[in-house]
Amino acid sequence: MSVSPALFTTPPSLFAGAWRAALLLGLALGSQTVQANDRPFQVARTAVMEDDDEVFGLDVWAQRRGGLRGFSVEPEYAFSPATSVQVELTRWVDRRGGDRSGHEAEIEFKHLFNHIARDGWGSGISLGVGREVSADEGGRNSAVLRLPVSVALHPLIGRGSGTYLHLNLGLARTQGERRQFTQALAAEHAFARHATAFVEWTHQGGGQHYAQAGVRHWLKHEKLSFDVAWQQHRGAGVDGADRPARRASGLIVGFGWYDL
Numbered sequence: 001m002s003v004s005p006a007l008f009t010t011p012p013s014l015f016a017g018a019w020r021a022a023l024l025l026g027l028a029l030g031s032q033t034v035q036a037n038d039r040p041f042q043v044a045r046t047a048v049m050e051d052d053d054e055v056f057g058l059d060v061w062a063q064r065r066g067g068l069r070g071f072s073v074e075p076e077y078a079f080s081p082a083t084s085v086q087v088e089l090t091r092w093v094d095r096r097g098g099d100r101s102g103h104e105a106e107i108e109f110k111h112l113f114n115h116i117a118r119d120g121w122g123s124g125i126s127l128g129v130g131r132e133v134s135a136d137e138g139g140r141n142s143a144v145l146r147l148p149v150s151v152a153l154h155p156l157i158g159r160g161s162g163t164y165l166h167l168n169l170g171l172a173r174t175q176g177e178r179r180q181f182t183q184a185l186a187a188e189h190a191f192a193r194h195a196t197a198f199v200e201w202t203h204q205g206g207g208q209h210y211a212q213a214g215v216r217h218w219l220k221h222e223k224l225s226f227d228v229a230w231q232q233h234r235g236a237g238v239d240g241a242d243r244p245a246r247r248a249s250g251l252i253v254g255f256g257w258y259d260l
Contacts, residue, residue, distance in 0.1 A: 040216045040227045040254070043202040044148070044166045044186035054079065056260040065233060066248030067096035082112040099135035106130030106142065121151045146170040162190025172205065180205030194218040208235035212252065227254040
């Protein structure tokens with residue numbers, strides 16, 4: 001799910017080129033042998049983990065952020081343990097009667113360079129393109145390039161499995177705005193067979209910061225999950241208001257179905 005509308009957008013001519021590049025990348029990678037997005041993060045969702053071949057996943061999220069309410073549907077298909085494509089559809093509603101209600105759509109191709117289960121660490125690349133439409137800014141195109149790196153910490157700390165550190169570095173551009181570098185740092189720890197604690201912090205440029213902490217409960221292990229987290233945003237307009245800089249907090253609730 002997006003943390004803020006249209007993190008990275010390009011002018012129409014560049015956007016068309018990004019779409020062509022993304023489609024070519026997807027076709028090229030799809031011919032090879034990134035898991036469904038069964039990580040509970042919002043920005044670091046390209047965390048490097050593997051999945052099975054030719055499986056579907058579906059995440060559904062609802063969130064409150066100050067005066068904004070959001071609902072997202074995110075289907076994903078894994079061509080192989082190393083390659084996947086994900087679509088995100090989000091609807092934002094400004095409950096304060098402002099003009100920040102709108103829609104977002106994004107398609108993201110992801111590919112892993114190595115397997116974390118084998119090597120203890122993993123790296124990859126993702127390319128996403130999309131579009132948002134809002135009452136205050138009209139329609140804007142979007143694209144983002146991310147380089148995720150993940151490290152398994154349990155071999156280092158000597159405790160079972162399920163402890164990972166994730167880092168995402170990205171380059172973002174919004175139509176009519178300057179390019180921005182983005183960073184996301186996240187961690188997760190399985191403290192019980194069916195429960196995982198997670199935290200995430202991101203900086204998206206333009207003074208936008210985001211943090212969340214929550215718990216994922218596996219209703220059916222590695223098949224059906226329920227997430228609940230508390231989030232906080234800092235930056236201009238984060239809660240639907242037009243004041244220069246504000247904080248907005250709220251709850252995120254999500255369900256995920258994997259290996260469908």
